[in-house]
Amino acid sequence: MSSVWSFHFPNMFLWRLGQGMTAGRSLCNSQRIFTVFVQVSVQRTYASKQSEKKKARAFVDWRRVSVEGGKGGNGCSAFIREFGRPFGGPGGGDGGSGGNIVIKANKRVKSLAKVKSIYKAENGSPGRNNSCHGKNASHTVIPVPVGTCIKENGNVVIDLERNGDAVVVAHGGLGGKGNQFFLSNEDKAPTLATAGESGEKCVLDLELRTIAHVGLVGFPNAGKSTLLRAISRAQPTVAAYPFTTLKPHVGIIQYEDFEQVAVADIPGLIRGAHLNKGLGHSFLRHIERCCFLLFVVDLSVREPWTQVDDLMYELEIYQSGLSSRPHAAVANKMDLPGTSEKLTLLQEHVDMPVIPISAKEGRDVGMVINHIRELYDRDMAQVANQKGETENQSHKKTVLLEW
Numbered sequence: 001m002s003s004v005w006s007f008h009f010p011n012m013f014l015w016r017l018g019q020g021m022t023a024g025r026s027l028c029n030s031q032r033i034f035t036v037f038v039q040v041s042v043q044r045t046y047a048s049k050q051s052e053k054k055k056a057r058a059f060v061d062w063r064r065v066s067v068e069g070g071k072g073g074n075g076c077s078a079f080i081r082e083f084g085r086p087f088g089g090p091g092g093g094d095g096g097s098g099g100n101i102v103i104k105a106n107k108r109v110k111s112l113a114k115v116k117s118i119y120k121a122e123n124g125s126p127g128r129n130n131s132c133h134g135k136n137a138s139h140t141v142i143p144v145p146v147g148t149c150i151k152e153n154g155n156v157v158i159d160l161e162r163n164g165d166a167v168v169v170a171h172g173g174l175g176g177k178g179n180q181f182f183l184s185n186e187d188k189a190p191t192l193a194t195a196g197e198s199g200e201k202c203v204l205d206l207e208l209r210t211i212a213h214v215g216l217v218g219f220p221n222a223g224k225s226t227l228l229r230a231i232s233r234a235q236p237t238v239a240a241y242p243f244t245t246l247k248p249h250v251g252i253i254q255y256e257d258f259e260q261v262a263v264a265d266i267p268g269l270i271r272g273a274h275l276n277k278g279l280g281h282s283f284l285r286h287i288e289r290c291c292f293l294l295f296v297v298d299l300s301v302r303e304p305w306t307q308v309d310d311l312m313y314e315l316e317i318y319q320s321g322l323s324s325r326p327h328a329a330v331a332n333k334m335d336l337p338g339t340s341e342k343l344t345l346l347q348e349h350v351d352m353p354v355i356p357i358s359a360k361e362g363r364d365v366g367m368v369i370n371h372i373r374e375l376y377d378r379d380m381a382q383v384a385n386q387k388g389e390t391e392n393q394s395h396k397k398t399v400l401l402e403w
């Protein structure tokens, strides 16, 4: 606030000065534009300097929502009474349909913070006399981030994996029928009109799982955020205390052939994370979507290989098979003294490729980038193979059917 006041003062001052000047008006306007520009930039700087804690508070990755489709409008019971048509027959229109509730993935939405806990779609309008049908209600769209998984009673309903993916989670009720609908040879003057149906109702759990090819997994302070900063343009906060990162950050590695690989910096895990120790296991959810994992190990601790064992254990407890995704270890902080011996011991203890680097100095981070590309290409080739196989199989099936 103080910054805003300090920029107002010269503005006022110049305005007074401009009163007595011939060119006062134009000076004043340009000064005002300048002030607005400065205020905006001050606010922007303030926003970018927000603490990780505040950013994390605004980041919500789980929400329970109650959704209800709109009720259909009631049908109308009325008779046409016009000049020259005193008994014009039934003329009650149908009610309009209630609105649906739609959940849609939008790449501009970054968290579930703005998702409300209750949604009720609009009701359809009732039918009217003179055969007027009620208006259908418009649908209610809930924008969610790409990567949102929708669950009902613990079962996955749908995964919104791409921008624009949408699903109707609660249909609106149909409108009721007006009495003109019931006109028949047997009944020329029906008075019956039906009420609109109620909309569907359900309670859903929305879970956001970060979509990235690579997940940086490691103990707090291992240097995951420093590594992400070194290999991409992402700017997660780095500090010398544990649990600096409180929400996942995604950075993109740009390769020379324009291929892009997304890397996620996951908040630090510790032994017992599955028992809700540290930041708990809620962030393990974000690892589920990663195709391969990089275990970032701090070589400055006494027995760094225990970190790898603990991380593998936590992943396996959370979801069996998670620890057997393609992985490698990144031995960080190689610039510190006494780390070369620990690196040899680490290589002996673990059964995976180990890449020694110093993320802080940017030493050998290129090796990490290359290794990520290798894993990525291997994964792509595998996916292409699987696709080819399924296409072959479907071709075989069609051939069999023709035969």
Ligand SMILES: Nc1nc2c(ncn2[C@@H]2O[C@H](COP(=O)(O)OP(=O)(O)OP(=O)(O)O)[C@@H](O)[C@H]2O)c(=O)[nH]1
Binding pocket: 218, 219, 220, 221, 222, 223, 224, 225, 226, 227, 237, 238, 239, 240, 241, 242, 243, 244, 245, 246, 267, 268, 269, 332, 333, 334, 335, 336, 357, 358, 359, 360, 361
């Ligand atoms: N000497 C040295 N220090 C490093 C290196 N990489 C990271 N650090 C330091 O280690 C500390 C923690 O780094 P971060 O990148 O915040 O660690 P993190 O794994 O993201 O930690 P959390 O967010 O708490 O999980 C910071 O003080 C870094 O400067 C390195 O290669 N060498």
Ligand SMILES: [Mg+2]
Binding pocket: 224, 225, 226, 236, 237, 238, 244, 245, 265
């Ligand atoms: Mg961090």
